[in-house]
Amino acid sequence: MMTVQLSSLITKRLLNNKLCLIVKLQLTAFDIGGLPSMRKVQKMQIISHQEIAPHIYELVLKGDLVKDRWQSGQFVHVKVSELNEPLLRRPLSICQIDQTLNQLTLIYRVEGSGTQLLATKKVNEEVDLLGPLGTGFDLSELQVEETVVLVGGGIGVPPMYELAQRLFERGNKVIAVLGFRSKADVFYEEAFKAYADVYIATMDGSYGFNGNVIEVMKSESLTFDWVFGCGPKVMLKAIDQQYGQIKKGYLSFEERMACGIGACYACVCELTNGKMARVCKEGPVFRLGEVMI
Numbered sequence: 192m193m194t195v196q197l198s199s200l201i202t203k204r205l206l207n208n209k210l211c212l213i214v215k216l217q218l219t220a221f222d223i224g225g226l227p228s229m230r231k232v233q234k235m236q237i238i239s240h241q242e243i244a245p246h247i248y249e250l251v252l253k254g255d256l257v258k259d260r261w262q263s264g265q266f267v268h269v270k271v272s273e274l275n276e277p278l279l280r281r282p283l284s285i286c287q288i289d290q291t292l293n294q295l296t297l298i299y300r301v302e303g304s305g306t307q308l309l310a311t312k313k314v315n316e317e318v319d320l321l322g323p324l325g326t327g328f329d330l331s332e333l334q335v336e337e338t339v340v341l342v343g344g345g346i347g348v349p350p351m352y353e354l355a356q357r358l359f360e361r362g363n364k365v366i367a368v369l370g371f372r373s374k375a376d377v378f379y380e381e382a383f384k385a386y387a388d389v390y391i392a393t394m395d396g397s398y399g400f401n402g403n404v405i406e407v408m409k410s411e412s413l414t415f416d417w418v419f420g421c422g423p424k425v426m427l428k429a430i431d432q433q434y435g436q437i438k439k440g441y442l443s444f445e446e447r448m449a450c451g452i453g454a455c456y457a458c459v460c461e462l463t464n465g466k467m468a469r470v471c472k473e474g475p476v477f478r479l480g481e482v483m484i
């Protein structure tokens with residue numbers, strides 16, 4: 192196991208090409224080093240790849256990586272090009288794991304050169320994945336009779352879908368509150384209905400509830416025991432402020448990442464106990480109230 196000596200603050204400020212090269216070398220060392228974790232690098236074949244909302248793509252991949260033990264809320268690090276540019280992988284959350292079909296579904300938003308490149312990939316091409324990564328949702332404390340509300344905002348919706356399926360299979364009552372900018376941005380509404388009571392909120396009021404996810408939860412007087420959230424920081428902060436003291440729950444955070452395996456400290460966040468944590472390693476899922484938002 193390699194020793195990591197980069198401080199988080201230095202790393203955050205020096206995320207230039209030179210550092211990226213260091214990160215890549217570290218990653219190689221990890222891959223061939225026989226680490227205790229189960230993460231692997233593997234090429235998976237594209238089964239389908241389509242735009243399901245403006246700039247939102249659904250990518251279905253097939254391969255043996257699916258056979259590993261996965262935890263809802265974990266993510267994969269995707270190599271978007273066979274070339275060295277862009278050098279860094281892109282962290283994408285898991286939308287669905289189907290171990291019967293050996294398939295993994297990722298949903299991502301095209302928002303930079305890396306995801307633009309990924310969007311050009313065609314069926315039958317291969318994609319290089321590193322995973323499973325991170326710490327996901329710990330469901331061990333949930334009682335079967337408890338109700339869970341899943342709150343997803345925008346590109347934070349996909350991991351909630353995987354979680355909805357797991358919770359439904361456990362026997363929990365699941366409520367999904369999904370927030371989007373407008374009607375055109377809504378995706379997976381029908382898919383969620385197989386596992387959850389679904390509420391859609393749009394910021395411009397063009398579909399579903401006119402407002403944000405917290406407003407629809409209050410307006411519908413939803414009752415629940417646990418709240419799980421994934422989405423933009425402003426949404427996570429609102430969940431934390433509204434329910435942090437009165438409900439049990441977890442929040443999944445997005446952060447800029449370089450290595451994705453806890454080696455470079457590019458993704459650190461501050462915890463409410465004063466300590467620091469790596470979003471890619473100790474997260475992306477943290478307990479409600481655990482992270483300074």
Ligand code: FES
Pocket residue numbers: 447448449450451452453454455456457458459469470471472
């Ligand atoms: Fe390198 Fe998290 S991205 S430690």
